[in-house]
Amino acid sequence: MNEPPSPSPTRWFKALRRTRVGEPCSKAGLAACTEQLKRARAAFRAGRTAKEGFRRAQLEALVRLLAEHECDFVDTLGRDLHKPRFETVVSELLLVKNEALYAINNLTKWMEPQHVERNLVTSLDECVVVSEPLGVVLVVGAWCSPVQLCLVPLVGAIAAGNCVIVSPSDTSSHTAELLHRLLPSYLDNECYHVLVASASDLPEIVDLKFDHVFFTGNSADGTKVAQAAARWLTPVTLVLDGQNPCYVDRDCDVGAAARRMAWARFQNAGQSAVAPGYVLCHADARAQLLHALRCALLQFYGPDPRQSCSLGRLVNAEHFARVRDALGRSGTVAVGGQVNEAEKYIAPTLLTDVVETDPIMQQEIFGPVLPILTVNNVDEAIAFICRREKPLCVYAYSSNSKVISRLMEETSSGSFCSNDSTLQSLMVMLPFGGVGASGMGSYHGRASFDTFSHRKSCLLRGTRIECVTYLRYPPYEDRNLSLMTWASTLSHKGWCQIL
Numbered sequence: 001m002n003e004p005p006s007p008s009p010t011r012w013f014k015a016l017r018r019t020r021v022g023e024p025c026s027k028a029g030l031a032a033c034t035e036q037l038k039r040a041r042a043a044f045r046a047g048r049t050a051k052e053g054f055r056r057a058q059l060e061a062l063v064r065l066l067a068e069h070e071c072d073f074v075d076t077l078g079r080d081l082h083k084p085r086f087e088t089v090v091s092e093l094l095l096v097k098n099e100a101l102y103a104i105n106n107l108t109k110w111m112e113p114q115h116v117e118r119n120l121v122t123s124l125d126e127c128v129v130v131s132e133p134l135g136v137v138l139v140v141g142a143w144c145s146p147v148q149l150c151l152v153p154l155v156g157a158i159a160a161g162n163c164v165i166v167s168p169s170d171t172s173s174h175t176a177e178l179l180h181r182l183l184p185s186y187l188d189n190e191c192y193h194v195l196v197a198s199a200s201d202l203p204e205i206v207d208l209k210f211d212h213v214f215f216t217g218n219s220a221d222g223t224k225v226a227q228a229a230a231r232w233l234t235p236v237t238l239v240l241d242g243q244n245p246c247y248v249d250r251d252c253d254v255g256a257a258a259r260r261m262a263w264a265r266f267q268n269a270g271q272s273a274v275a276p277g278y279v280l281c282h283a284d285a286r287a288q289l290l291h292a293l294r295c296a297l298l299q300f301y302g303p304d305p306r307q308s309c310s311l312g313r314l315v316n317a318e319h320f321a322r323v324r325d326a327l328g329r330s331g332t333v334a335v336g337g338q339v340n341e342a343e344k345y346i347a348p349t350l351l352t353d354v355v356e357t358d359p360i361m362q363q364e365i366f367g368p369v370l371p372i373l374t375v376n377n378v379d380e381a382i383a384f385i386c387r388r389e390k391p392l393c394v395y396a397y398s399s400n401s402k403v404i405s406r407l408m409e410e411t412s413s414g415s416f417c418s419n420d421s422t423l424q425s426l427m428v429m430l431p432f433g434g435v436g437a438s439g440m441g442s443y444h445g446r447a448s449f450d451t452f453s454h455r456k457s458c459l460l461r462g463t464r465i466e467c468v469t470y471l472r473y474p475p476y477e478d479r480n481l482s483l484m485t486w487a488s489t490l491s492h493k494g495w496c497q498i499l
Helices: 009-018 030-045 052-068 070-081 085-111 148-159 173-186 199-206 219-230 254-270 283-301 317-328 378-386 401-410 446-451 466-472 478-491
Strands: 126-133 136-140 163-167 192-194 212-217 236-240 244-248 276-282 332-335 349-352 369-375 393-397 415-418 453-460
Touching: 030 136, 030 163, 030 192, 030 199, 052 070, 052 085, 052 148, 052 173, 070 085, 070 173, 085 148, 085 254, 085 446, 136 148, 136 199, 148 163, 148 212, 148 446, 173 192, 199 212, 199 219, 212 219, 219 236, 244 254, 244 378, 254 276, 254 283, 254 369, 254 393, 276 283, 276 378, 283 332, 283 349, 283 369, 317 369, 369 378, 378 401, 393 401, 401 415, 446 453, 466 478
Parallel strands: 136 163, 136 212, 163 192, 212 236, 244 276, 244 393, 276 369, 349 369, 393 415
Antiparallel strands: 126 453, 332 349
16 A cells, blocks of 8 residues: 655655664655545544444454465564564464454444343333444554554454554564555455554654554553543553563472463563563572473473574564663573574573562563562562552462462452463453553453443433423422432432432
8 A cells, every 4th residue: 555755854854764774664654644544534434334244344354364364474573573483373363363253253242232221210211332433543553463462453443343543563564564565455445554653653643633542562652652642632542561470389380380481481582561571489489490490491492592493583683782781780690691683682591689679670571581589478479569560460370279369369460360371361251451550441352342432321211201200390399309309219229310
């Protein structure tokens, strides 16, 4: 899809300066977004997305896209992140496909008006809640999982009947360009558009006044997006990064915990917002856990992980340098630690003797590094988690149900998972999102449909009960008030319902 260039020379030169060798040069400017928004608004006002059949057809087209271009996605994610085919298919393509099929199978039920229970006063009325689309929404994806973080929210927005502008991250440049090329070939070209833009352009784009903004990414960019949206009172969903604590109790299957933790932390070279960010290990289990993690890494990636076809690379030189520098100034390397700048390679690394003030603990790592801290009991672990910002996920490994319950009930996070990691963020039937510093709002399955819908309350009345409603009219009389007060004691629903 060819977009007209920006008429502003200043903006053109700004875009040119951001271009690097090997990066795509088709970044759309603000003028292109304005034109896309205009076309999408016209399509929405014309009712193009209103019918169930249209929404279903678009979702089915999305499923076809994933099936027919699996090899293209495997290739581009390999070029962007050195991502193994297995990880691309399972954590990107299948996840989107499952979301789309779930929406297709449940679309009729989701779109039906929900009837509200009647009482004595509303026995002749009809009370319903209708889900109506918001309008034109902006979906901003993140670079770490560039397919699923764009297309899973898109599924919900399509199902809810919105027009959508999708903005994939230009950090994963090859995948962004692939989405830019493929989506217009499968989806309606008036209702759905792709905008490849840099993070620095997002506040200006959001300022164009969308009906909803769905953003996945880091907290700094998310804050700017929220501030730009606030100017127009645009509702936002934010799924932000952070460090996810993982408590390992002395009473647990340490071998299974190590394998599941290592899989979650080191897939995609640790570039995941839902991976365990650091381990709070009970002192009695520390030695056993370290041994089990060493064994897991040897089993997963062999004696030389650099030669493994199952380990990715850092997305670019900037992210590589950030992780390498933090690694060099934090704790003690117990396993791994090798780096290769030319390949943007960092070996799967376990850090011990980590303290809370170390650089590796100050921000989301987004790299194959797992810091391990020692605590003496679950109380200490809970206190540690609670004095930090609310994370996107909390993980707890224990065979003691009371310990699990305490972690779940006494900490606050976007999601919680016991005796495994990341799976709660992949399940279509579980809403997923952040809280506090890790974001606001949720998505997946029905939650995505609700996020991109306005639940409109509708009271459908006739005029047959005017013999009752006259009590609310002036001139106000004590006798009428007494009758209304008496009626409220019968219904226990509140006096105003008699109006």
